[in-house]
Amino acid sequence: MVVKNISFRISLLAVSAVVLGACSTWFGADEAAPLPGKRISVLLHETGLTPDADKTDENAQIRLPAPSPTPDWPQSGGYANHAMHHILAAPRLNKVWSVDIGSGASSGSRFTTSPIVADGLLYTIDTESVVSAFDAQSGKRIWRRELTPDREDDGHIQGGIAFENGRVFAGTGFAEVIAIDGKSGKEIWRRKVSGPIRSAPTVRGGRVFATTIDNRLHTLSVHDGVTLWNHSGSQEDTILLGTASPAVSEGTIVVPYTSGEVVALKVENGRQLWATSLSSGRKANASSMIAQIRGNPVIDRGRVFVSSNSGLMASIDLRTGNVIWEKNIGGYQSPWVAGDYIFLITGSQELAAAERSSGRVIWVNSLPNFNNPDTREAPIVWNGPILVSDRLIVVSSEGAAVAISPYTGRVIGSEKMPDGVSVPPIAAGNSVYFLANNATLAAYR
Numbered sequence: 001m002v003v004k005n006i007s008f009r010i011s012l013l014a015v016s017a018v019v020l021g022a023c024s025t026w027f028g029a030d031e032a033a034p035l036p037g038k039r040i041s042v043l044l045h046e047t048g049l050t051p052d053a054d055k056t057d058e059n060a061q062i063r064l065p066a067p068s069p070t071p072d073w074p075q076s077g078g079y080a081n082h083a084m085h086h087i088l089a090a091p092r093l094n095k096v097w098s099v100d101i102g103s104g105a106s107s108g109s110r111f112t113t114s115p116i117v118a119d120g121l122l123y124t125i126d127t128e129s130v131v132s133a134f135d136a137q138s139g140k141r142i143w144r145r146e147l148t149p150d151r152e153d154d155g156h157i158q159g160g161i162a163f164e165n166g167r168v169f170a171g172t173g174f175a176e177v178i179a180i181d182g183k184s185g186k187e188i189w190r191r192k193v194s195g196p197i198r199s200a201p202t203v204r205g206g207r208v209f210a211t212t213i214d215n216r217l218h219t220l221s222v223h224d225g226v227t228l229w230n231h232s233g234s235q236e237d238t239i240l241l242g243t244a245s246p247a248v249s250e251g252t253i254v255v256p257y258t259s260g261e262v263v264a265l266k267v268e269n270g271r272q273l274w275a276t277s278l279s280s281g282r283k284a285n286a287s288s289m290i291a292q293i294r295g296n297p298v299i300d301r302g303r304v305f306v307s308s309n310s311g312l313m314a315s316i317d318l319r320t321g322n323v324i325w326e327k328n329i330g331g332y333q334s335p336w337v338a339g340d341y342i343f344l345i346t347g348s349q350e351l352a353a354a355e356r357s358s359g360r361v362i363w364v365n366s367l368p369n370f371n372n373p374d375t376r377e378a379p380i381v382w383n384g385p386i387l388v389s390d391r392l393i394v395v396s397s398e399g400a401a402v403a404i405s406p407y408t409g410r411v412i413g414s415e416k417m418p419d420g421v422s423v424p425p426i427a428a429g430n431s432v433y434f435l436a437n438n439a440t441l442a443a444y445r
Contacts, residue, residue: 048348049329052360060362062353062407065339067389073428074118075162076200077296077334081249085338087427089388093444096431097139098418102126104439110422112243113160113200115435117428119182125161126439129172133185136429139443143185147172160200160245162208164222171197171210177220179208191225193218198258204248207267211246215257219270229270233257244334249299252318256293260308264321274321278308278330295334303356305335311347315359327359334424338387343406345382351394351404365409367394367402384424388432395421401434418442 067088070078078084101124105111109127116123122136125147132144147170157173167188168180173196179188195212202209207228208220215233220226234257244256248267255263260279265272278293297306299318307313307330315324331347341362342354349369353362371378384394391403391412399417404410419438426433431445 049346049350049352049361049364051363062341062362063339064341064387064390064406069430070427071429072118072163073426074116074164075202076113076116076160076245077247077298078426080202080204080247081299082245082247082296082334083298083300083337084386084427087386087388089427089430089432090445091389093432096443096445098440098442099134099139099141101132101134101435101439101441102130102144103128104419105422105437109158111435111437112158112198112423114423114426115433115441116161116163117426117433118163119166120429121182122433122441123161123163123168123182124435124441125158125170127158129158129170129174131161131168131170131180131185133168133182134441136431136443139441145180145185145187147174147176147178149174149176157196157198157213159197159210162201162203162245164203167222169201169203169208169222171199171201173197175212177201177208177210177218177225179222179225189225191220191227194230199243199245202246202248202253204253205267209246209248209253209255211243211255211257213258215259217246217253217255217265217270219267231255231263231265231270231272233261233263234259243294244296247297247299247304250302250318252299254297254299254304254306254318256297256306258293260293260310262293262297262304262306262314262316264304264318273319276314276316276321276323278306278312278314279310294332298335298337300337300356305337305342305356307331307333307335307344309347313344313359315356325359327354327361329354329359329361333383333385336385336387336392338406341406343385343387343392345384345394349380349382351382351385351392351409353406353409363409365404365411367396371398381422383421386425386427386432388427393425393432395425395434397422397437399436401425415444 067086070087103126122134129147133142159171161170170178178190195214198213217231219228247254263275304316309332311330313330314326333345336343340356349367352364381397385392395401397420399420401415403412418440419436434442
């Protein structure tokens with residue numbers, strides 16, 4: 001499907017997949033210490049990526065910091081820097097409630113951003129630009145607000161939502177940023193921007209940062225929506241539907257553009273600090289010719305970790321922009337950084353663990369990537385991962401949630417979702433939340 005809007009084409013990757021069987025205690029028990037020796041993927045007996053490390057090497061054994069409580073997940077990627085580390089939840093997860101949030105995915109619309117959690121409420125935006133608030137403990141709907149402007153009834157491109165200081169900030173496909181009271185759902189202000197918003201905004205320090213499909217970053221005041229400054233990247237004619245939100249930390253905003261550009265700016269005035277490009281890398285298929293950065297960049301301890309659809313991932317010094325390392329292990333999902341390690345789903349649907357310092361690959365596990373592996377028909381797309389209490393959780397477009405050991409890559413268990421899942425799960429308040437394509441939101445704790 002191609003969506004046309006102010007002369008920009010958005011290429012939508014339509015996918016289908018197979019479902020892994022459900023397990024009653026799919027989150028699994030505690031993982032024993034990994035055994036030495038060569039490990040073979042239990043999901044698919046073929047991989048395009050090979051580990052750089054020998055698992056018999058003591059230095060290759062993954063050791064993670066203990067999981068810690070995370071009460072909120074207030075914006076795309078968790079916090080503004082998108083570094084969530086190791087989140088605490090129950091050792092076994094069971095579904096406690098599910099609700100219908102509104103309009104689901106269809107041939108003309110897709111979910112591109114996950115829900116958020118803040119101050120005891122869970123917020124969603126459906127494919128018809130309706131924002132809803134639910135009690136995070138019970139799933140009871142508190143309020144709903146339709147964001148579609150008057151005289152507009154089609155052309156929905158899902159943007160996303162973020163939360164700060166009692167307000168929800170929504171970016172929409174109708175080229176608007178809207179501030180909403182988090183408790184009542186009352187609209188506070190609404191501002192037009194240069195084009196449809198293609199991702200969830202990022203909010204930090206009294207500023208709302210929103211990117212549009214014409215590759216412009218708009219910086220607005222959280223108080224009244226007044227424009228503080230803007231920045232423009234190189235324009236691209238063809239992009240994937242859904243893309244990354246900027247990351248903010250240490251007075252710097254890192255903006256990923258659909259051109260493969262990564263630009264660092266001062267948050268107070270938009271002055272450019274550095275820029276680099278992730279437009280090259282291995283070209284495994286036609287879609288990898290698009291250099292777009294679709295996964296959120298992560299800022300962690302002075303480093304930026306970012307992955308492009310063209311198959312390149314890089315570690316960049318936040319202050320100078322110097323590239324510390326580059327690896328051909330990129331994809332269109334957000335990398336997950338925890339301790340001294342990075343976990344990532346590659347463009348070839350491989351879940352990989354790599355060292356934070358060097359990018360050295362520790363283990364690789366190929367996820368099922370076709371409904372029919374023999375004919376390579378009906379591709380499967382995986383989303384995630386998130387790291388929750390010694391479990392990497394990934395979800396598939398076919399409707400499987402799978403728990404995998406971060407230490408070995410071994411599958412621990414799986415759970416069937418109500419429908420295919422196109423956005424990563426989130427974790428907050430000892431719970432994990434999944435949003436399925438049929439608009440079912442499910443809570444596990």
